[in-house]
Amino acid sequence: xxxxxxxxxxxxxxxxxxxxxxxxxxxxxxxxxxxxxxxxxxxxxxxxxxxxxxxxxxxxxxxxxxxxxxxxxxxxxxxxxxxxxxxxxxxxxxxxxxxxxxxxxxxxxxxxxxxxxxxxxxxxxxxxxxxxxxxxxxxxxxxxxxxxxxxxxxxxxxxxxxxxxxxxxxxxxxxxxxxxxxxxxxxxxxxxxxxxxxxxxxxxxxxxxxxxxxxxxxxxxxxxxxxxxxxxxxxxxxxxxxxxxxxxxxxxxxxxxxxxxxxxxxxxxxxxxxxxxxxxxxxxxxxxxxxxxxxxxxxxxxxxxxxxxxxxxxxxxxxxxxxxx
Amino acid sequence: xxxxxxxxxxxxxxxxxxxxxxxxxxxxxxxxxxxxxxxxxxxxxxxxxxxxxxxxxxxxxxxxxxxxxxxxxxxxxxxxxxxxxxxxxxxxxxxxxxxxxxx
Numbered sequence: 302x303x304x305x306x307x308x309x310x311x312x313x314x315x316x317x318x319x320x321x322x323x324x325x326x327x328x329x330x331x332x333x334x335x336x337x338x339x340x341x342x343x344x345x346x347x348x349x350x351x352x353x354x355x356x357x358x359x360x361x362x363x364x365x366x367x368x369x370x371x372x373x374x375x376x377x378x379x380x381x382x383x384x385x386x387x388x389x390x391x392x393x394x395x396x397x398x399x400x401x402x403x404x405x406x407x408x409x410x411x412x413x414x415x416x417x418x419x420x421x422x423x424x425x426x427x428x429x430x431x432x433x434x435x436x437x438x439x440x441x442x443x444x445x446x447x448x449x450x451x452x453x454x455x456x457x458x459x460x461x462x463x464x465x466x467x468x469x470x471x472x473x474x475x476x477x478x479x480x481x482x483x484x485x486x487x488x489x490x491x492x493x494x495x496x497x498x499x500x501x502x503x504x505x506x507x508x509x510x511x512x513x514x515x516x517x518x519x520x521x522x523x524x525x526x527x528x529x530x531x532x533x534x535x536x537x538x539x540x541x542x543x544x545x546x547x548x549x550x551x552x553x554x555x556x557x558x559x560x561x562x563x564x565x566x567x568x569x570x571x572x573x574x575x576x577x578x579x580x581x582x583x584x585x586x587x588x589x590x591x592x593x594x595x596x597x598x599x600x601x602x603x604x605x606x607x608x609x610x611x612x613x614x615x616x617x618x619x620x621x622x623x624x625x626x
Numbered sequence: 627x628x629x630x631x632x633x634x635x636x637x638x639x640x641x642x643x644x645x646x647x648x649x650x651x652x653x654x655x656x657x658x659x660x661x662x663x664x665x666x667x668x669x670x671x672x673x674x675x676x677x678x679x680x681x682x683x684x685x686x687x688x689x690x691x692x693x694x695x696x697x698x699x700x701x702x703x704x705x706x707x708x709x710x711x712x713x714x715x716x717x718x719x720x721x722x723x724x725x726x727x728x729x
Contacts, residue, residue, distance in 0.1 A: 335675075466646070523675075527673065527674075581684070582642050585640055585642045585643075585712075586642055586643065586646075589711040589712045589713075590711065593684065597684075
């Protein structure tokens with residue numbers, strides 16, 4: 302328990318969490334501080350490319366074995382399964398209707414790549430190694446939850462809500478293409494490729510992440526203000542309980558798969574985090590009747606800050622206790 | 627100077643639906659339109675701003691087209707099928723154009 306508090310305290314005064322806190326405070330204080338849309342997108346492209354590339358290099362460096370395939374498969378299974386747990390828990394804890402509960406559940410089965418990037422950065426700063434292929438697992442876990450959410454909604458309905466166009470958009474959404482593409486480039490070019498561009502993708506990484514999290518703090522704070530009233534206390538409790546449940550499911554998978562402590566933390570983070578990029582877009586197309594104030598406020602305004610501030614150190618401590626390292 | 631009557635249709639819609647809308651318009655024979663970014667606003671679904679948006683889920687776009695009056699119904703039917711369940715506004719105004727053969 303002391304470890305958890307020490308890790309949490311350490312995490313709280315890290316530049317990335319403080320940058321997020323600055324953005325959050327500025328938004329809640331109604332400051333006019335804002336990051337232009339184009340710059341926010343450019344930073345997200347940079348972070349996705351850097352994290353994907355470095356993951357690919359790590360795989361190239363350490364070689365590939367069966368664990369890559371089994372971990373990706375486990376990630377897909379988790380992404381399919383977690384929405385059902387989230388749906389049942391949210392219905393139990395709140396009065397949110399079936400449609401909105403299913404939309405929320407889809408977000409929790411998918412992943413937050415920013416939380417993943419932040420966790421990777423924390424692990425690196427602690428000198429804890431993780432399997433490079435976890436980037437590929439992150440990409441694989443983006444979409445399956447959307448199918449589970451749509452299934453939860455369309456039970457008993459005539460016709461489905463998924464069409465070929467939406468499926469293509471989900472599978473080929475920009476963040477997945479960039480993450481997987483950069484991973485493959487890193488894998489193909491290996492450490493030599495990294496040496497050529499490391500001045501661009503290694504050294505500035507944390508600084509860009511800080512700025513990006515400043516923006517995420519602003520977006521989360523404004524989301525909290527906008528979504529105030531959309532969530533009851535039960536939904537907020539769900540927003541901090543579900544990541545822990547997801548994290549424990551991720552830990553279980555990591556133990557079964559025999560992942561390293563760092564890999565286990567990342568698997569926990571992936572299972573614990575909730576999407577606010579890919580899934581909200583898919584939900585706006587497939588479930589326009591669902592209220593974005595509910596699912597965006599929960600994933601971005603409750604679960605994302607929870608994971609960033611308390612979740613990551615908690616998952617690190619739990620992985621340390623169960624797996625060691 | 628000689629002018630010709632036309633209809634200007636402005637459809638403000640969620641960015642995520644933009645491609646579906648423009649495809650429906652092209653399928654209805656409307657091949658000339660402009661897509662404009664919407665910086666922010668406020669409506670029945672609350673306020674929003676484009677600042678900091680990294681997802682397309684919350685952004686809005688405006689599709690503007692000018693067509694001959696006799697093509698209006700086909701366009702509206704195609705557009706309505708897409709925008710019916712989504713956040714947005716469809717606005718039609720009378721206008722005049724100089725070169726009728728272009729519309």
